[in-house]
Amino acid sequence: xxxxxxxxxxxxxxxxxxxxxxxxxxxxxxxxxxxxxxxxxxxxxxxxxxxxxxxxxxxxxxxxxxxxxxxxxxxxxxxxxxxxxxxxxxxxxxxxxxxxxxxxxxxxxxxxxxxxxxxxxxxxxxxxxxxxxxxxxxxxxxxxxxxxxxxxxxxxxxxxxxxxxxxxxxxxxxxxxxxxxxxxxxxxxxxxxxxxxxxxxxxxxxxxxxxxxxxxxxxxxxxxxxxxxxxxxxxxxxxxxxxxxxxxxxxxxxxxxxxxxxxxxxxxxxxxxxxxxxxxxxxxxxxxxxxxxxxxxxxxxxxxxxxxxxxxxxxxxxxxxxxxxxxxxxxxxxxxxxxxxxxxxxxxxxxxxxxxxxxxxxxxxxxxxxxxxxxxxxxxxxxxxxxxxxxxxxxxxx
Amino acid sequence: xxxxxxxxxxxxxxxxxxxxxxxxxxxxxxxxxxxxxxxxxxxxxxxxxxxxxxxxxxxxxxxxxxxxxxxxxxxxxxxxxxxxxxxxxxxxxxxxxxxxxxxxxxxxxxxxxxxxxxxxxxxxxxxxxxxxxxxxxxxxxxxxxxxxxxxxxxxxxxxxxxxxxxxxxxxxxxxxxxxxxxxxxxxxxxxxxxxxxxxxxxxxxxxxxxxxxxxxxxxxxxxxxxxxxxxxxxxxxxxxxxxxxxxxxxxxxxxxxxxxxxxxxxxxxxxxxxxxxxxxxxxxxxxxxxxxxxxxxxxxxxxxxxxxxxxxxxxxxxxxxxxxxxxxxxxxxxxxxxxxxxxxxxxxxxxxxxxxxxxxxxxxxxxxxxxxxxxxxxxx
Numbered sequence: 183x184x185x186x187x188x189x190x191x192x193x194x195x196x197x198x199x200x201x202x203x204x205x206x207x208x209x210x211x212x213x214x215x216x217x218x219x220x221x222x223x224x225x226x227x228x229x230x231x232x233x234x235x236x237x238x239x240x241x242x243x244x245x246x247x248x249x250x251x252x253x254x255x256x257x258x259x260x261x262x263x264x265x266x267x268x269x270x271x272x273x274x275x276x277x278x279x280x281x282x283x284x285x286x287x288x289x290x291x292x293x294x295x296x297x298x299x300x301x302x303x304x305x306x307x308x309x310x311x312x313x314x315x316x317x318x319x320x321x322x323x324x325x326x327x328x329x330x331x332x333x334x335x336x337x338x339x340x341x342x343x344x345x346x347x348x349x350x351x352x353x354x355x356x357x358x359x360x361x362x363x364x365x366x367x368x369x370x371x372x373x374x375x376x377x378x379x380x381x382x383x384x385x386x387x388x389x390x391x392x393x394x395x396x397x398x399x400x401x402x403x404x405x406x407x408x409x410x411x412x413x414x415x416x417x418x419x420x421x422x423x424x425x426x427x428x429x430x431x432x433x434x435x436x437x438x439x440x441x442x443x444x445x446x447x448x449x450x451x452x453x454x455x456x457x458x459x460x461x462x463x464x465x466x467x468x469x470x471x472x473x474x475x476x477x478x479x480x481x482x483x484x485x486x487x488x489x490x491x492x493x494x495x496x497x498x499x500x501x502x503x504x505x506x507x508x509x510x511x512x513x514x515x516x517x518x519x520x521x522x523x524x525x526x527x528x529x530x531x532x533x534x535x536x537x538x539x540x541x542x543x544x545x546x547x548x549x550x551x552x553x554x555x556x557x558x559x560x561x562x563x564x565x566x567x568x569x570x571x572x573x574x575x576x577x578x579x580x
Numbered sequence: 581x582x583x584x585x586x587x588x589x590x591x592x593x594x595x596x597x598x599x600x601x602x603x604x605x606x607x608x609x610x611x612x613x614x615x616x617x618x619x620x621x622x623x624x625x626x627x628x629x630x631x632x633x634x635x636x637x638x639x640x641x642x643x644x645x646x647x648x649x650x651x652x653x654x655x656x657x658x659x660x661x662x663x664x665x666x667x668x669x670x671x672x673x674x675x676x677x678x679x680x681x682x683x684x685x686x687x688x689x690x691x692x693x694x695x696x697x698x699x700x701x702x703x704x705x706x707x708x709x710x711x712x713x714x715x716x717x718x719x720x721x722x723x724x725x726x727x728x729x730x731x732x733x734x735x736x737x738x739x740x741x742x743x744x745x746x747x748x749x750x751x752x753x754x755x756x757x758x759x760x761x762x763x764x765x766x767x768x769x770x771x772x773x774x775x776x777x778x779x780x781x782x783x784x785x786x787x788x789x790x791x792x793x794x795x796x797x798x799x800x801x802x803x804x805x806x807x808x809x810x811x812x813x814x815x816x817x818x819x820x821x822x823x824x825x826x827x828x829x830x831x832x833x834x835x836x837x838x839x840x841x842x843x844x845x846x847x848x849x850x851x852x853x854x855x856x857x858x859x860x861x862x863x864x865x866x867x868x869x870x871x872x873x874x875x876x877x878x879x880x881x882x883x884x885x886x887x888x889x890x891x892x893x894x895x896x897x898x899x900x901x902x903x904x905x906x907x908x909x910x911x912x913x914x915x916x917x918x919x920x921x922x923x924x925x926x927x928x929x930x931x932x933x934x935x936x937x938x939x940x941x942x943x944x945x946x947x948x949x950x951x952x953x954x955x956x957x958x959x960x
Contacts, residue, residue, distance in 0.1 A: 316919050318848040341920050386923050387930035393920075452711040454756060462947055514908075517937075521711040522736045524941045525781045541779065541789060542708060550782045554934065557915045558923055565919060567858060 185482070187254070195258050202266040205231050209534060211267035215442065217548035218534050220269060222347050228269050229302045239300060241277050246284060246292065247300050253488040257481070264434030272344060275299040275306035279352045282369065282418050286410040295350075295371070309339040309353035309372070309396060310419070316341075317568050319354070320363040320416065324398060326355035326370060328405065328412075333357075333370065335378075335401040341562070345381050345394035349374050358413050369415035371407040378402075386558075388551040389527075423564070430563045431498070431505025433481045436474055439512045443467065446543050447519045457519055466518075470511045477504050496576035499569035506559040506566060517553040519543075524550045583878065585653065592635070592646075593653035599626060600661035606928040609662055609784075617742060618786030619664035628697015633671050636819075637679060641691050648819075648884030652826040652877060659830025662928070662935055664785050666700055666739025672823045674701025676816040677747055677764060681804030686766070690745065702743035704734025704790055705813060712944040714749070714813050716757045719792060721750035721765060727798040728752075730765060730773075733791050738942070740788040741778040743769060748790065752807050759810040764803040771795060783938040784931060815888050818896045821943050822880035825903045828939045829877045832870050832910050835932045839863065839914045842921075859917060866913050869906040876902035894956045897949040904946030907936035 187195065210224050232238040240256055242248020251259065271277065280299050283291050298304040315322040324337025335355055345351065351372050358366030372379070378401035384393045410418055447458040447467065457463050480501055484494050517524045523542035530536050531547035540546065560566040574580045585593060603623045612620045627633050636651050637643020644650070651672065658667060675694050678686055693699035710716035719732025734748050746767045754761025767774060773795035778788040804812055843854030843863060853859055880899035883892045911933035915922035922929050940946060 311920070314847070316848065318850075321848070321850075385925040387925055387934065389925065450711070451709045453713060453716065454709070457711070462951060466947075518945060518947065520941075521945075522706050522941055523708070525736055525738070525783070525938050526779045526787060527782045528779045541777070550937075553937075554782075554930075557912065558920075560916055561919050561923070565916075567856075570858070 185479075187258075191254055191258065194255055195262065198259055198262045199266075201235060201237075202262060202268060205235065206266055206268050207231075210269060213267075213534055214269050215267035215438070216534075216545045217442075217552055219532050225269060225272055226302055229271070232271070233300055233302065238271070239276055239280065241281055242284060242296075246296050253485045257485050260429065261434040261437070264438040267438070270435075272305075274308050274343070274348075274352075275304060275350075278308060278422050279306050279350075279371070282352070282409060282422050285421065286369075286418050288406070288409075290406065291371070291409065304350050305344075305348045306350045306352060307342050307345040307348035307374075307394075307396075309342060309351045311341045312338060313340050317565055319419070320367070322354055322356060322367065324353065324355045325359075326357050326368060326403070328357070331405050333403045333405060333408070335370070335372065335398040335403055337398050339396040339398075340384070340393075342381070342394045342396050343392060345374075345396055346383065346391065351379075351396060352409075354415055354419055357415075361413070364416045366413050367415040367419070368412050369409040369418045370403055371409060372398075372401065372403050376401050376403065386555065388554045390551075390555065392555075430559075431477065431481060431501040432509050432559070433474070433478050433505060436505065436509045436512060437478070439509065439516070440467075440471060440474060442545070443512055443516045443519065446516060446545060446549070449543055450519050450521070452521075463515075463519070466515055470508060470515065473504070473511075474508050477501065477508055480504070496573045499564075499572045499576075502563065503560075503566045503569050509559055510553075510556050513549070513553040513556045516549045520546050520549055527551065585649070589649055589653050592650055593657060595630060596632065596654050596657035597660070599623075599630065600657050600663060604661035604663055606662075606931075609664070609928075609931075612664055613784035618780070618784075619666070619739075619742075623663070624665045624700075625697055627665065627667065628695070631695075633667070633675075633697050634695035636671065637675060637691055637695060641679065641687055642695050643691075648822055648881035649878075651819075651823055651884070652881035655823045655826035656830040656833075656877070659827035659935075660834050662784070662831065662931055666702065666742065668820055668823050668827070669703055669737070669739045670694060670699070670701040670743075673703045673816055673820045674745070674747055676819050677703065677803060677812060680816065681764065681809070681812045683800075683803075685800070686803060690766075699745060700739065700743045701745045701747060702737040702740035702788075704737045704740070704746060704748040705817065706735050707733060708735050710735070712948040713757065714817060715759050715762065715810060717749050717751050717762055718756055719748065719750040721752050721763055723752075724796065727796060727801065728765065730767070730792045730795040730797065733789060735789050736787050737790060738781065738785055738787040740769075740790060741776060741786050745769075746774075746790060747803065748792070749809060749813055754807075761807050762809040762813065763806050764809040764812065765797055766801045766803060767792070767795065767797065771797075781938065783934040811888065814893070817943055818892065819884045821896050821900045822877075822884035824939050824942055825873075825877040825880045825899050828903045828907050828936055829870075829873050831932045831935050831939075832873055832907065835910050835914045835929060835936070836863075836866055836870055838929050838932075839866070839917050842918055853917075862913055862917060866910050869909050873903055873906040873910075876906075890956050894953055897944075897952040897956070900944055901946045901949040901953060904940040904949065907940055908946075911936045 239248040240251050244250050312322050326333040326335045353370045354367050355370050356366055357368040378399040380397040382395045383391045448456050450457040452460045484497050526541055528541050528547045634643040635646035639645040678690050705714050721728040721730045730750055746769050749762050751761050752763045773793045775791040776788040781787050844852050846853050876899040883895045886892045
């Protein structure tokens with residue numbers, strides 16, 4: 183057994199660190215680290231920097247402009263970029279639809295879409311969930327009926343993350359109602375500018391506009407926008423979900439959040455002393471740090487097995503459950519650290535250029551909202567209940 | 581033994597429940613919350629007209645002489661409606677302080693106006709450094725001439741932006757965190773040197789921090805005995821904690837009702853999701869937490885107006901600890917069982933969750949009260 187990085191891996195880490203030190207814009211890093219709101223321009227700016235470095239498409243083969251990183255290298259990148267406060271890449275284009283196009287798409291689709299994803303010309307969003315089809319994705323109802331060289335799409339998608347910025351959406355649609363639920367589904371690429379597409383915001387409990395409903399009313403989609411074969415979309419969807427689920431444990435993000443929490447708890451006072459020195463609060467922080475330590479090793483064990491040619495299976499489901507619980511526990515503690523000042527919601531303090539006095543901690547304003555926002559971690563990407571069902575079947579054989 | 585409400589208490593609860601049902605459907609609540617005032621002035625007036633703002637005051641002061649259980653009846657229904665009006669701050673905390681420690685003329689001046697809904701009060705007991713320790717007071721009141729000069733800052737006065745009277749704790753002697761040396765003062769929010777920074781709160785209400793800079797008040801602004809307010813503060817905070825427990829129970833009952841309905845109607849994999857055993861067991865756990873919370877609220881109400889004692893303090897700390905934990909458990913599970921829907925602004929469930937979590941940040945969270953309880957543990 184050897185838990186240490188090799189010399190090459192250490193050299194790679196140094197390379198990553200010096201890149202982040204030199205190229206990550208300080209204002210963007212500050213926003214990420216301090217829980218402030220990111221703009222669309224912030225994401226785009228960082229994507230350009232990554233693209234220029236050739237480090238944007240970490241899941242792609244080199245021939246399409248990807249970078250061939252090992253599982254350990256991807257892990258190092260994730261860990262370091264979280265530590266430095268780099269924004270997470272918006273995954274829908276680069277990490278979700280692109281691998282599907284690369285594996286199942288036509289040559290024309292590869293030519294058309296992949297360069298535009300790399301350059302940031304297209305902003306993709308995901309059209310999977312529907313009001314009646316959440317965890318039970320196969321029960322989706324959005325219909326696509328072929329009429330000549332077009333599909334005519336009718337229906338509704340929901341929980342479409344950042345759909346308000348997107349110009350392209352990849353959708354699961356029902357093309358056949360005569361067969362078993364999973365068999366009549368197709369994978370369509372739809373231009374959001376097409377007449378009949380409407381995006382309506384869903385405001386979440388913390389007041390944010392992050393997700394949307396997308397309506398399709400007789401939307402004409404050219405047949406060349408079908409990925410792979412008609413009615414075989416379920417296979418592609420499952421392939422995509424394996425990409426979505428890796429990294430959902432968010433170990434790197436939890437480490438960064440824990441260090442942020444410690445900073446806040448060092449500034450907050452209880453009985454005249456820093457809260458971090460308070461025995462009961464310190465114990466709570468210690469407990470989550472211990473849990474995170476073990477989860478980080480579990481994460482490395484999965485990475486090592488992938489590196490050795492294995493396929494991450496139900497272990498990543500377990501890790502998603504534990505990892506999201508840990509992340510939620512950290513946001514719970516951060517909110518608790520503020521004491522009575524967890525109650526105010528001072529929106530102007532969310533702006534990085536706010537110059538007034540802070541009501542409480544300089545980074546306090548987003549903490550309660552983040553606690554509520556992070557409830558989503560155990561719901562999306564396959565709810566934690568669904569992950570447990572996967573473990574039940576795949577590992578326990580029940 | 582009989583845990584049922586008596587006829588009068590039942591009538592009281594029904595009165596509030598009817599009023600809340602009529603005036604506080606969820607869409608209206610959102611509008612009140614978004615308004616500049618942050619609550620419904622009209623609803624507040626009705627509370628006053630119906631005598632509900634006089635419930636806990638002694639009969640000789642024009643009140644109903646209401647017990648802890650009477651207050652519990654009112655607060656549970658206000659919690660069910662997610663009502664935003666400063667009832668707890670004004671009637672329970674403000675009114676309680678004045679009733680207990682005020683001079684005859686202070687009672688005459690203020691209690692009558694509180695009872696009719698004419699006067700709203702906010703009470704500032706905590707400060708930026710105090711966390712939940714109400715003895716951790718750095719605001720100073722110095723004797724000057726016949727009165728006092730106040731300097732300092734009081735934190736998170738819910739409803740303070742709309743209050744006609746602000747009561748603050750200030751140190752007239754002693755060091756930070758001494759129980760001795762605290763005094764209570766009535767401040768006119770419009771007086772020179774008083775500055776309010778108003779903000780919305782996470783649960784849809786409004787509050788403010790109050791900055792006091794060389795604020796001059798007369799001797800008649802002192803409530804109770806100089807330097808001896810520590811006991812009054814602790815006692816009235818205990819009554820307010822009992823009120824918050826009751827409010828939380830109302831919010832928990834609604835959260836559970838909504839979640840149960842959802843489990844019965846939402847279909848996945850061809851069946852209502854309530855058919856899945858794992859969700860059934862979660863629902864059972866939530867309901868058990870609610871039962872614990874109900875008991876805690878009854879306990880708190882039963883001792884709220886007792887004479888001060890370690891036993892009363894222990895009981896109230898225990899109740900607030902249980903309510904804090906149950907509130908968080910029920911909120912988190914209710915959101916999880918609803919999936920994405922539970923995360924949305926336009927559905928009431930998320931707002932119940934936010935209120936329940938924020939109740940844990942008022943007058944001490946579950947950790948704080950666990951420590952308080954542990955500090956008073958009796959060797960048997």
